[in-house]
Amino acid sequence: MITEYSHYLEPMKVYIPITDDEYKIANVVVAGGDAVKIGQILAYKFKGKHKLPVVATVSGKVIEIVDKMDRFGKIVNHVVIENDEAYTLDDIPSYKDEVSTAEARKAIERAGLHKVDVDGLFTNLNFEEPIKHVVVSTVFVNEPFISTNYEYLLDNAPEIIDGVAILASAAATKDVTIVADKFLPSEVVDELGKAIVDHDLEEPIFVDTKKVKGWDYKVIQDITKEQLSPNVLDNGVLYVHANTCKMISDVVRKGFPVVSRNVAFTGDGLHKNVVMDVRVGTLLSEVVEELGGYIEQQELNLHIGNYLTGVQVPTDDFAITESVDAVHISIYDEVQEDVCIKCGECNDVCPAGILPQNIMDAELRAVGERIFDLHTDECVECGLCSYVCPSKINVLEWVRRAKRRVG
Amino acid sequence: MEFTMKKPPIVQNSQSSLKRSFNLHIALIVVSIAAIILKAFTAVPDDATFTALDQAFKVFLMLAVGVGVSVIIELFYALSEGSTKKFESYEGFVDPINSGLLIALLLPTITPIYVLILAVGVGVYVGKLVFGGYGYYIFNPALVGVLFANVSFGSRLYVAGTPLELLKKSMSGETYQFENVMELFVGNYEAIAIGSTAAILLVFVMIYLIVTRVIDYRTVVAYLLTVGVISFIAGWVNGFLVDYVIVNMISGFTLFGAAFLVAESVSSPTSRETKYIYAVVIGIMMMLVRVLGNEAEGLVFAVLFGNMITPFINRTVKRSNKQGLIKTVSILAVSVILMGFVLGFLLQNRLIEAFASLGGMM
Numbered sequence: 001m002i003t004e005y006s007h008y009l010e011p012m013k014v015y016i017p018i019t020d021d022e023y024k025i026a027n028v029v030v031a032g033g034d035a036v037k038i039g040q041i042l043a044y045k046f047k048g049k050h051k052l053p054v055v056a057t058v059s060g061k062v063i064e065i066v067d068k069m070d071r072f073g074k075i076v077n078h079v080v081i082e083n084d085e086a087y088t089l090d091d092i093p094s095y096k097d098e099v100s101t102a103e104a105r106k107a108i109e110r111a112g113l114h115k116v117d118v119d120g121l122f123t124n125l126n127f128e129e130p131i132k133h134v135v136v137s138t139v140f141v142n143e144p145f146i147s148t149n150y151e152y153l154l155d156n157a158p159e160i161i162d163g164v165a166i167l168a169s170a171a172a173t174k175d176v177t178i179v180a181d182k183f184l185p186s187e188v189v190d191e192l193g194k195a196i197v198d199h200d201l202e203e204p205i206f207v208d209t210k211k212v213k214g215w216d217y218k219v220i221q222d223i224t225k226e227q228l229s230p231n232v233l234d235n236g237v238l239y240v241h242a243n244t245c246k247m248i249s250d251v252v253r254k255g256f257p258v259v260s261r262n263v264a265f266t267g268d269g270l271h272k273n274v275v276m277d278v279r280v281g282t283l284l285s286e287v288v289e290e291l292g293g294y295i296e297q298q299e300l301n302l303h304i305g306n307y308l309t310g311v312q313v314p315t316d317d318f319a320i321t322e323s324v325d326a327v328h329i330s331i332y333d334e335v336q337e338d339v340c341i342k343c344g345e346c347n348d349v350c351p352a353g354i355l356p357q358n359i360m361d362a363e364l365r366a367v368g369e370r371i372f373d374l375h376t377d378e379c380v381e382c383g384l385c386s387y388v389c390p391s392k393i394n395v396l397e398w399v400r401r402a403k404r405r406v407g
Numbered sequence: 408m409e410f411t412m413k414k415p416p417i418v419q420n421s422q423s424s425l426k427r428s429f430n431l432h433i434a435l436i437v438v439s440i441a442a443i444i445l446k447a448f449t450a451v452p453d454d455a456t457f458t459a460l461d462q463a464f465k466v467f468l469m470l471a472v473g474v475g476v477s478v479i480i481e482l483f484y485a486l487s488e489g490s491t492k493k494f495e496s497y498e499g500f501v502d503p504i505n506s507g508l509l510i511a512l513l514l515p516t517i518t519p520i521y522v523l524i525l526a527v528g529v530g531v532y533v534g535k536l537v538f539g540g541y542g543y544y545i546f547n548p549a550l551v552g553v554l555f556a557n558v559s560f561g562s563r564l565y566v567a568g569t570p571l572e573l574l575k576k577s578m579s580g581e582t583y584q585f586e587n588v589m590e591l592f593v594g595n596y597e598a599i600a601i602g603s604t605a606a607i608l609l610v611f612v613m614i615y616l617i618v619t620r621v622i623d624y625r626t627v628v629a630y631l632l633t634v635g636v637i638s639f640i641a642g643w644v645n646g647f648l649v650d651y652v653i654v655n656m657i658s659g660f661t662l663f664g665a666a667f668l669v670a671e672s673v674s675s676p677t678s679r680e681t682k683y684i685y686a687v688v689i690g691i692m693m694m695l696v697r698v699l700g701n702e703a704e705g706l707v708f709a710v711l712f713g714n715m716i717t718p719f720i721n722r723t724v725k726r727s728n729k730q731g732l733i734k735t736v737s738i739l740a741v742s743v744i745l746m747g748f749v750l751g752f753l754l755q756n757r758l759i760e761a762f763a764s765l766g767g768m769m
């Protein structure tokens with residue numbers, strides 16, 4: 001249970017990774033000893049010819065460039081900046097009123113905003129391919145770890161919806177779907193509704209997130225009316241979270257780079273569970289200290305992101321970035337896997353409509369042809385098959401192996 | 408701070424296979440106790456040399472022997488494999504006990520004890536352990552044992568005058584009367600198996616197992632609907648409507664099968680469409696045997712047949728979607744109804760005539 005909302009925005013040092021899991025090559029443009037301002041470009045990272053800036057999140061002095069594990073579990077270069085606590089802003093253009101497609105894209109790119117939502121079906125802020133639909137989730141439920149963060153929606157509704165409108169402009173489409181939780185308190189719905197009317201957008205779709213497993217898959221499938229690819233950008237869908245839209249609004253309206261991220265810290269390995277606004281670049285170990293440390297004398301697991309599809313990492317010595325939406329620390333629980341009892345529940349729950357149990361079976365027998373026949377490539381790695389399995393089998397892991405066998 | 412990279416199992420979901428085995432365990436024990444009690448209240452023939460209490464004791468003995476033999480075989484097998492670890496707690500005994508109880512419950516009171524021992528031996532060893540134990544078998548182990556007993560010792564297991572047999576005879580012209588339809592519901596009558604008679608109890612057990620997700624409601628419902636619809640149509644064609652449906656639905660192995668055999672998860676298919684196909688195939692096969700076969704009951708054979716085609720039907724589906732499901736269900740519904748008519752007319756040896764008149768009409 002989340003018991004508190006707080007922030008941690010004044011770390012003495014920040015560590016900015018200059019690459020990510022897609023943009024793997026980077027070119028650093030600052031050196032040790034340089035003074036930098038918030039939003040100043042530290043490096044450019046490349047994917048093929050495409051380049052993105054990496055920006056500072058505090059003002060201060062660049063101390064050094066070090067190797068460190070990033071939130072994807074890979075060792076990469078980080079620029080370390082010592083905070084001078086002045087928080088001086090670099091000069092970044094901002095825009096009022098209507099924003100053109102070109103302006104919106106430029107502003108988002110200048111802020112280094114690209115990979116924010118990494119789990120599940122969420123997509124990058126990628127505008128290279130034509131986008132037909134923009135889908136925005138305002139659902140915070142990430143059962144069973146994270147409770148709903150209504151306050152965030154209530155406090156930031158105008159910015160979020162403004163961000164949605166800017167995003168639509170950047171994507172050059174009018175087809176925008178906002179998805180909301182059916183159980184939202186009415187004052188939150190009212191707030192969102194007002195902002196939606198102001199921007200002339202469509203009413204939100206309400207989903208019963210408690211009942212419908214894989215609801216976002218179903219919503220997007222209803223919109224596109226086609227078989228979804230594991231990366232829904234291929235279906236012409238840009239799918240992001242409300243958090244991202246708020247960031248976009250800040251970036252475009254205030255000329256303010258993404259300096260902080262709303263992160264949920266959950267799990268029985270922590271003394272208290274909180275949602276916290278954390279400055280990008282802060283080490284997790286520092287945040288946890290602030291939270292009162294870990295439960296002692298236990299083997300602990302550390303997950304970044306969605307517990308079904310997120311990344312498991314071996315240390316808390318990594319920097320929180322804008323793509324870290326949740327950190328889950330749990331007591332390692334030795335539970336034996338049972339044999340598959342062929343109950344078929346994994347098959348029933350799969351939102352992609354494929355048959356993970358049969359895929360697992362084919363993988364066990366190593367029959368590649370059958371794996372191919374079973375449309376294994378359509379798996380979106382939502383992890384629901386692992387979640388429902390009464391035998392606690394990590395079904396998704398088997399599906400991944402099957403994918404590798406034929407892929 | 409360092410963290411373990413051991414994959415945590417996803418335990419947030421409260422469902423567990425072990426819990427399901429326990430629930431099945433409870434259900435079987437309840438049915439076993441009921442079987443013993445019912446026998447104490449079942450009227451014995453006037454000329455019998457035994458009393459109802461003797462019969463109740465015999466039932467108790469059968470259940471105890473079934474469990475004992477099953478556990479011993481599993482233990483010996485585990486010893487020979489050097490893997491006795493699972494027997495350190497009661498959990499390890501749940502499945503062996505379940506198998507023992509199931510086989511005993513599927514045999515009649517008159518079963519000689521040595522036949523029971525052989526049936527359990529064959530069922531547990533050939534049906535389960537040879538395949539690799541719980542979770543890996545293809546055929547329902549209990550039914551393998553029971554089929555073996557029926558084939559090898561059929562005459563020693565024959566119980567005359569079961570409701571299904573009476574029904575069958577009546578179709579061929581003999582008249583008979585059910586003395587007491589109530590008996591059929593409560594279950595205090597002599598039948599082909601000690602566990603299969605308590606209809607009302609079995610319905611409750613079935614609901615319990617469905618709620619605890621031990622068995623899949625879709626398989627159960629599709630199976631019961633198939634049996635119901637076929638017996639309704641066949642009964643209607645022959646003017647026996649009420650008796651035919653009641654006897655077919657609540658006596659024999661119909662309900663026992665619905666609760667424990669048909670939807671047993673390991674030996675049944677794993678996806679929506681295939682579960683429906685499987686259930687309907689079993690329903691049809693069972694009615695075929697009941698109507699046309701020499702035996703009065705056909706469930707044992709029908710379920711084993713279903714188990715046999717399971718790997719095959721599992722292989723026919725590639726994905727599951729709405730259109731496919733609707734198509735499958737409609738085809739199945741039509742086949743069931745058609746089957747009802749075919750069996751109804753076959754019962755009267757009038758099938759050809761009926762088709763001829765149908766042709767004439769068109």
Ligand code: SF4
Pocket residue numbers: 349350351352353354355356378379380381382383384385386395396399
């Ligand atoms: S196979 Fe599993 S992880 Fe993949 S889409 Fe289906 S339920 Fe999700």
Ligand code: SF4
Pocket residue numbers: 339340341342343344345346347357388389390391392393395677
């Ligand atoms: S949910 Fe688990 S036990 Fe059930 S069929 Fe799938 S893998 Fe097997």
